Amino acid sequence: MGVCVQDVVELPVFNRARQLTKTYPNVVEWISVIETPVENFVRNREFVLSTGVGCGQDILALEDYVKDVIDSGASALAFATGRHIYKVPDRIIELAERHKVVLIELPWEIRFADILQDVLRMIGDEKRTEQQKAEQIRQELINCVLNGKGLHEITTILYEHSGLPVAISDHHKVIRANHSFNRSLIDVLNGNKEGEAVQVTPESFGEHPLLPYIEKYIIDSESCYQLTILSNHKKQGYLLFQPLSDEELSWLQLTVLEHALTACALYFVKENAIEMTEIRLKDNFLLELARFDQPLDHALLSKAQLLGYELDRPYICLVGQINVKEETTDVTPSTSLHSRNYYVQKEVNLAADVLKREVMTTFDGREVIVFVEADSPTYNEVVNQFLDYIERRLDKLLTRVSIKWGISCFKDGYFTFHQSYEEAKIALQIGDNQTGDSNRTFFDDTRMNRLLMALSQEKEVEGIVGETLQRLIEYDEKRQTDLIHTFIVYNKYNSNVSKAARELNLHRQSLLHRLRNIEQLTGLSLLDADDLFLLELSVRLWMLKKSTAVK
Incomplete structure (x- = not known):
């Protein structure tokens, strides 16, 4: 000035x-x-x-x-x-x-x-004139944002009043607006082009409160400058500008840059608020679609269309339970709930793009709900490809996170969102109760487990299970043995003693001794088909009830 x-x-x-x-x-x-x-x-x-x-x-x-x-x-x-x-x-x-x-x-x-x-x-008159001009520019920049205009309009105003080539990027360093700024310098700064960006301390521009926050970079003998756009101490993006020399920046130019930072921060806050509102609307819509059996009338279809969803397509539902491996020593920084959901959402969308499928995703705590377009009875192939792609990438991004999935059936028709969600939830619950390495459970493959779940609700069946296993359970608890597990392995190998002994790491005679104990405690013969079936059914129902009670 x-x-x-x-x-x-x-x-x-x-x-x-x-x-x-x-x-x-x-x-x-x-x-x-x-x-x-x-x-x-x-x-x-x-x-x-x-x-x-x-x-x-x-x-x-x-x-x-x-x-x-x-x-x-x-x-x-x-x-x-x-x-x-x-x-x-x-x-x-x-x-x-x-x-x-x-x-x-x-x-x-x-x-x-x-x-x-x-x-x-x-000098005083000139200072007042410049201050009045700076205030007019500030008001123009703020009104630009309040009137619904964007970053391109901000760079235009900034260029007109300062004469500086300028560009604005978001916090991912993606350029959102550019007015006469050298694009090749941006590419070097962002690592998208070969070249060395050396950060140095800028020479004096004069006296101005903005000066300590200016970062200077020298790229192939050219200089450019960067200011960080902050809001509530959170980085929102960057404002890049390029004067001909350090001495070129006047008090008015620096003040215009300062006001532009405020306008940019206001724009990003407004954009984030709109985005968060849209996300909440989408989340609430999908959660209601999954939880409640709603008629897909014209009003619901119109609301979905406004949110960017096409409901007049056949979808299957995938429900994933997100688990964090607390025991690992890995300290991946991005495993907060917000960051974790962001990465999962991103990979779901990428997988859908690769497979050219419509997808709708929402979250409910540690649960991720995904509706994926499926137009063929061989939907399991589509699902496996979809999940393979997601898990392959998430294993690298979120090493502490694993996801178990429940998958609904393919319906020969449309509009089965609530039913598909219920099927996927049941499949997830059954898969969670089972042991094994598989993290995917298809509803189609759970008929036996669903039958067992239905039987476990019957009081008479519960009484039979108790009578059959009571002495066996008490024996295991008192002697710290695991005769029930011994029976499960024995039954798994179709009563083959040698294979079961190898699996249990037992001597053959030790296994035979355990089997005699099981027969004695239950009063059932393992050589009788009916007795064997009763014991197997009782063990399965008992384990199902036990795992459900723990959860």
């Missing part, structure tokens, strides 16, 4: 002054009276008044004084001649010319107080 030297010397108070050097486009931000020694009393872009006292008869001392003023960054130097200095020497004029400092000769009669008053009034 300041005024041009030329405008200063055109003030009436300088009418009798004589300019000894050419006119340079220097900016004046302050004016002061300084005599020798200069030391650190002169600051950058200052208009210096002096009588030359103590130097008038010593040309070398005068030259040292002028050098000190020039080295301090002054824009202009005016000597009052007639008492201590009668004429500014040519070597002093040449020195000022070399360093492009405006040198002025003042008659002794002109009072410094009059010059100070007029110049300070001019």
Whole structure:
């Protein structure tokens, strides 16, 4: 913020002054009276008044004084001649010319107080004008966001008022708007193009509160600058700009950049709020679609279409239980609920794109509900491909997370969302109760388990199971044995003692001893088909009830 030297010397108070050097486009931000020694009393872009006292008869001392003023960054130097200095020497004029400092000769009669008053009034007027302009630009940028306009309009306003090539990216460094900014520099910064981006401390742009937050990068001898867009201490994106040089940035340009940061932060907050509202609407819609048996009338289909869903397609439902492996020593940073769901959602959408299938996804705590388009009775192949793709990528992104899936049946027709969800939930529950390495359970493959679940609800059946296994359960608890597991393995190998012994890591005689104990405790013969069936059914129902009770 300041005024041009030329405008200063055109003030009436300088009418009798004589300019000894050419006119340079220097900016004046302050004016002061300084005599020798200069030391650190002169600051950058200052208009210096002096009588030359103590130097008038010593040309070398005068030259040292002028050098000190020039080295301090002054824009202009005016000597009052007639008492201590009668004429500014040519070597002093040449020195000022070399360093492009405006040198002025003042008659002794002109009072410094009059010059100070007029110049300070001019600087003050200019400061108020720039502040008013900055406020108008701030209001224009804020209104741009409030009126529903976007980042492209922000960059246009910014470019028009600052003249700086600018670009805006989100926090993933994806460019959202660009106005005359060098795209190849952006690609190098984002690692999408070969080249080295060296971060350095920017030179002084002057005095402005924004300066500590500016990051400077040098890329192939070109410079560009970056400001981080923050909202509630959360990184929202980046504002990139490219002045011709460090000295190019004025107070007004820096203030416009500061206001643009505020506008960008407001835009991203607004965008995030809209996005979160849309996500909540979609989540609520899909959860209601899954949980309640709703008629798919015109109103529901229209609402779905507004949210981007097409319900007039055949879907199957997948319900996944997200489990975090707490015992692992891996410390993947992105396993918070929000981050975890974000990655799962992203991979579900990518898998759907690869397979060219419509997909609808929502979350309910640790549960992910996915409706996938399936247009063939061989839907299990589609599901396996879909889940293979998701799990292959999630294994690398979320090493602490595993997902168990329940999958509904394919329906020969449409509009079975609630029924499909219920089937997938049952399949997930049954799969969760079973041991084994498989993390996928198809509803079609659960007929036996569903039969057992239905039987387990009958009081009479519960009594028979208790009578059959009571002594066996008490024996295992008292002796710390596992005769029930022994029977399961024995039955798994169709009563083959040798194979069951190898599986249990037992001697053959030890296994036979255990089997005799089972017969004695239950009163059933393992050689009788009916007794064997009763024991197997009782064990299955008991284990099903036990696992359900634990959960």
